[in-house]
Amino acid sequence: MKSYLKYIVCLVLVSGSYSCNELAGTRTIRLGHGLDTSHSVHKAMVKMGENLNELSGGKMVLKIYPSQQLGTERQCLELLQIGSLDMTKVSVGTLENFAPKMKVLGLPFLFRDRQHSFDVLDGPIGQSLLNEGEQYWLKGLGYYDAGSRSFYTKDRPINTPEDLKGLKIRVMESVTAVNMVKDLGGSPTPISWGELYTALQQGVVDGAENNPPSFYLSRHYEVCKFYTLDEHTVLPDVLLAGTHFWNRLSEEEQGWLKQAVDNSIGYQRKLWLESEEEALAEVQKAGVEIIRPDKSLFSEEVNEIYDKYKDDTEMYQLIQDIRATK
Structure with a gap:
């Protein structure tokens, strides 16, 4: 209210x-x-x-x-x-x-x-x-x-998509983001940005995903001590x-x-x-473990998202045009 x-x-x-x-x-x-x-x-x-x-x-x-x-x-x-x-x-x-x-x-x-x-x-x-x-x-x-968005978590590091299973991950109110986390094995949980710090503290979610400056400036690093740079989306x-x-x-x-x-x-x-650069340096100083995983393990798990667009001629062509841009 x-x-x-x-x-x-x-x-x-x-x-x-x-x-x-x-x-x-x-x-x-x-x-x-x-x-x-x-x-x-x-x-x-x-x-x-x-x-x-x-x-x-x-x-x-x-x-x-x-x-x-x-x-x-x-x-x-x-x-x-x-x-x-x-x-x-x-x-x-x-x-x-x-x-x-x-x-x-x-x-x-x-x-x-x-x-x-x-x-x-x-x-x-x-x-x-x-x-x-x-x-x-x-x-x-x-x-x-x-920048690129990556996962950060409270209690355990994410080295492979398998590590996301059973974890509640905050996402934006985005169908695409929800589907991505589902395909990677996590449980997507839409929460507004302003409420996320408290949600992490109270265990409403186990982690979130965002770019380094947002992770740092939001002070989410005070709660989440693992940051996995899988760089899954460029939003x-x-x-x-x-x-x-x-x-x-x-x-x-x-x-x-x-x-x-x-x-x-x-x-x-x-x-x-x-x-x-500043954000990554500062969160490391604060005790955050920076993880650089094999990104191919993550990209392979989300191929189904692209398969869903094969019947949407306009959208599928847009994806091809983006990939062909040099």
Whole structure:
């Protein structure tokens, strides 16, 4: 009940500021996200705001609400859809519930490496997927790097898929993520990011999966002392605008915003590499055992996920096109 009331209050707060900003001659853009202010994505958003202010000559101002101040990723997407929030950042895993084709990016071991993922996301395929959300009032603006996701656990290390059997693993509200953990032998348990630390402490789940900076900044390493770098999925973060907001912008304003977004993406990707190295070093100092398993053992177990798409001509072709991208 408290969470619901907070959501309603936030809706009123963000929606109530719009008319005043327009009357003052300055367009204030409200961007809500769930990450900590020390995260590379938030720092890139701050940089984006500075750049946007400069490009627009002070006519456009970015106001950022971090750390789930305005709700979970799903709630922020819903606020965009009804026009009560202008922009947000969500994981592809969350977005697939609103733009179904996005689920292709959540398939395990889809990309050969980091550069391959950038080539796909920054190219025609990635742009086409960004456009997929427009029929749901969500306009994709670009992809931030979120690295690769791997498993971390409390009581025992994961060296092979066999070690996942019987373990409750937190996943996002993503059908693809649920199927992946099932195929690997674990028990997928969707829990919101903000509730995960307590869930790990209390034994509601035995582990989770995420990238190194998220593992570190969330302080989940205080509870989970085993981190297995199987790097099963490369799930980018997606920066979105609500179409209600986007369509109110002039062509010039859209151009300023898109340029500021593009500049922030390059900046964030550099920060991300640094944050990955720092995160792994810090969790090791805190006593976390870093495990580098044979990834082929994991990739072989999820082939059935791809087999399920053979009868879906459009999706199967998309997978082939991604794999063929050089």
